[in-house]
Amino acid sequence: MYKLLVRKVNALYSKKVPATGVGLFRLLFGLVTLQEVFFLLYFNHLIFDPIPFMDVEFPMIPFFLWLWALVAFCLAIGYRCQTTSIANYIFWLVFVNFTPMQRDFDGGFDLFMIGANFFLIFMPIDRAFAVDSLRKKLLSPFIHYSQYKTSEVSALTYYLPVALCLGFLYFDSAIHKMFAEHWRNGLGAWLPSSIPYYMSALDLSWLLNIEILQKIIGYTIIVFQFTFLLFFHRRQCRWLYFLIGISLHLGITLSFNIYPFGMGMLIFYALVMPFAWYRRIGAFLRVKQPSLTVFYDQQCPLCNRTVLTLNHFDVLHGVDFKPAQVFAIDYPALAELGEKQLLTDLYALDSNGRVYAGVDTYAQILIAMRYTAIIGWAMKLPLLYQWICRRYRAIADSRSRLACDVSCLPISAETLPPSLYDRIFEAEHALPARSRVHKISKVLLVLILFQFNSSFHYGLLYRLHVDTRQTPISNMLADMSNAILMMSHTFLGITPHALYLHDHFEGYDRLLAITYLDADGEEHWLPFVSHQGRLLAPNWGRVHSMWANIAVTPNIDEIRLKKFIMKVTAFWGKKTSLDLDGTQFIVKMKKIRAPFVWEKDLRSNNLSGEWQAIGSAQWFGKEIKINLPKDIDIL
Numbered sequence: 001m002y003k004l005l006v007r008k009v010n011a012l013y014s015k016k017v018p019a020t021g022v023g024l025f026r027l028l029f030g031l032v033t034l035q036e037v038f039f040l041l042y043f044n045h046l047i048f049d050p051i052p053f054m055d056v057e058f059p060m061i062p063f064f065l066w067l068w069a070l071v072a073f074c075l076a077i078g079y080r081c082q083t084t085s086i087a088n089y090i091f092w093l094v095f096v097n098f099t100p101m102q103r104d105f106d107g108g109f110d111l112f113m114i115g116a117n118f119f120l121i122f123m124p125i126d127r128a129f130a131v132d133s134l135r136k137k138l139l140s141p142f143i144h145y146s147q148y149k150t151s152e153v154s155a156l157t158y159y160l161p162v163a164l165c166l167g168f169l170y171f172d173s174a175i176h177k178m179f180a181e182h183w184r185n186g187l188g189a190w191l192p193s194s195i196p197y198y199m200s201a202l203d204l205s206w207l208l209n210i211e212i213l214q215k216i217i218g219y220t221i222i223v224f225q226f227t228f229l230l231f232f233h234r235r236q237c238r239w240l241y242f243l244i245g246i247s248l249h250l251g252i253t254l255s256f257n258i259y260p261f262g263m264g265m266l267i268f269y270a271l272v273m274p275f276a277w278y279r280r281i282g283a284f285l286r287v288k289q290p291s292l293t294v295f296y297d298q299q300c301p302l303c304n305r306t307v308l309t310l311n312h313f314d315v316l317h318g319v320d321f322k323p324a325q326v327f328a329i330d331y332p333a334l335a336e337l338g339e340k341q342l343l344t345d346l347y348a349l350d351s352n353g354r355v356y357a358g359v360d361t362y363a364q365i366l367i368a369m370r371y372t373a374i375i376g377w378a379m380k381l382p383l384l385y386q387w388i389c390r391r392y393r394a395i396a397d398s399r400s401r402l403a404c405d406v407s408c409l410p411i412s413a414e415t416l417p418p419s420l421y422d423r424i425f426e427a428e429h430a431l432p433a434r435s436r437v438h439k440i441s442k443v444l445l446v447l448i449l450f451q452f453n454s455s456f457h458y459g460l461l462y463r464l465h466v467d468t469r470q471t472p473i474s475n476m477l478a479d480m481s482n483a484i485l486m487m488s489h490t491f492l493g494i495t496p497h498a499l500y501l502h503d504h505f506e507g508y509d510r511l512l513a514i515t516y517l518d519a520d521g522e523e524h525w526l527p528f529v530s531h532q533g534r535l536l537a538p539n540w541g542r543v544h545s546m547w548a549n550i551a552v553t554p555n556i557d558e559i560r561l562k563k564f565i566m567k568v569t570a571f572w573g574k575k576t577s578l579d580l581d582g583t584q585f586i587v588k589m590k591k592i593r594a595p596f597v598w599e600k601d602l603r604s605n606n607l608s609g610e611w612q613a614i615g616s617a618q619w620f621g622k623e624i625k626i627n628l629p630k631d632i633d634i635l
Contacts, residue, residue, distance in 0.1 A: 005441050027129050224248065257534075590609050
């Protein structure tokens, strides 16, 4: 078994592939993290305050969230990748494990993001779509961009994160699904899509009412998850698993209100997409012939850095930059310009023979790059154009030039600190190849054992109700297993993926919502749960989890329910500028159905129905009085 693992690792380790997918993965991971931090900032008082807005226990939370947002932004654009990936990992670790996010506001994908971020630290995330790759080029500004080869990385950096973060997660999830009746009936996607708390605003009744299609989707998910680990890495199967995975997770993102989970899973498919597809998409998007040729002073450090910067962002290759001293003589349209004049400005020539200079050249460059065209057009607006011209002239006329000497030579690579990826994978920094492969294989084996421990512990022993405390030996093994689980759960995000199973929906036959009476005695719905029973945006993701998975469950805990009624009324009362002391809140309940066999129009039926008032809540300063039935479960 170990020898087979070593052979597979060695084959992938030696295989070189484009870095495009890894760069795209980093970019998307940073953006998903960034949107989640903005979500936490918006719901800061609801999540972190013991009493929203009234008892602020962690006043520095917004500061650290903004700091996290800055780190996530830098990670997305690829600035100081090594540092920001480690900092981002620490932020995920601290906020998930040491704040109320851990227990009351689980986002459903937090541990998944921790695991993904752990691998991100060791990946070559600075090779594509990264500011860091530009920073390295700017260290040697007199080397033309055409001399740089397309960045390639080890294929192992694609396959390892996918296998451990997706493959084992899918397999673990499939094991749990086998114990759920609605999943065995092929209705795993249908049931939560029919429960108001879990559905998005998109009406998919037409799709949910096709029984055979719903069962095909449900069984496809199970087969896909069981087989993904075995076949996704095969070249003949990779495209199929990519398309199915993208479709399933896009479906989660659109049909459920747990969009962060769907997006978090989707970003991994940047690593699953077949390598040939990246090449074909790139060839399709890039222009066949540059529409603009720009001539610059090759002995001007500022000009060379400007060219490297503009070329870095010209991902569609719409502009060709050439040294004026070498190539201007080949273009008759520039013949009337003397060399002195040619070197005082940045000149450009488009495909129609029109000549541009100075600010006009920059505007045309942005237009030729296509996705920045709106900025180029804006530069030509009156007043703004004149101001930019004055600023450009001041800079252009004061720039320095030099004759190429030792300063033009590239900085030695040894002067740049190697990343963790370089230390592990690149020959000039790493151990001999054989030793490297064995070390990676051993680490991989340990991670596999960690995942096996979680799946065996929760997926089999727990589901089969095995008593692990019967004998001293089994008791000791259970304690060891729990210790490993705690470590792998905290630092690697390895956790049972038992979402939306039978033990979650069985008996889930009622919804709770909150309304309030205004000064005229007119009843209004708090912008939280709608009159249909849906959780309104932006109360999705981890706020949805708080209400739909903790406050309201098949077996409601009165203490937790009152706690979250307190939080929701205080938060949304302040957000909607209500006078809390003068507002009476009403707790309402509506019956629904959560069957494990298919029913037509279940979504519509669950959205309809009558609400009844079952309780009330009233604020008195910083205290709230909540009246609820003594046994809400029997209502």
